[in-house]
Amino acid sequence: RLLLAAGARPRPDDVGREETLLELVAGASSDHARIALELLLDAGLSPNAPMQDGRSVLFHQWLAPEAARVLLARGVDPAVHDTRGGALDWSPVTYQADLRRWATALVLLEGGVPRDHGNPPGSVLARVMKLDEGQVTDDERADPAYAAFMAAVRQ
Structure with a gap:
């Protein structure tokens, strides 16, 4: 939160080559993950950023229901x-x-x-x-x- 407040902009590859930032957060199931996802989207991370395999994050095998709600509300392509x-x-x-x-x-x-x-x-x-x-x-x-x-x- 502090980095985002200081002006840092999230990039899809911020967590390395194995998975994208959006994949990492969308697959976590906790209130903190939902909040983190909202903060990252507010800071400019696209809900349509593809996963490492090129598919939409809606095809994430561990997509949390709450993450799906947030992504849909924030404009992911349905x-x-x-x-x-x-x-x-x-x-x-x-x-x-x-x-x-x-x-x-x-x-x-x-x-x-x-x-x-x-x-x-x-x-x-x-x-x-x-x-x-x-x-x-x-x-x-x-x-x-x-x-x-x-x-x-x-x-």
Whole structure:
């Protein structure tokens, strides 16, 4: 906070070559991480700065639900596509659902991120969910985030 207050400007590569600054903060799940993310975005870090692999941070495998909320509120592009060869029709919602990160997938869906980029819309997510259905545990099914995500997908 002191560095930012003194005029330091965050750069995506401030933490080295392994991951970007945005990746580091968006993957942390604490109130301090949310505050840090807001401070960095306020100081000029772009919510659309790509991760090391070139994809949007919305495809971060550990994207915290609160970070997703902040990024959506701060203008991250909700219509991004996955750039991996076999997943070009995937949206961040599809990706997070495939990882079974229900709370994050729900935040993205409720924040206006499309289910997928398939034709017809929703077909890719439906296929991924059907393939993953047998892997969902009873504990996951009991998770309120899972129930809320499934209800939102059915609408």
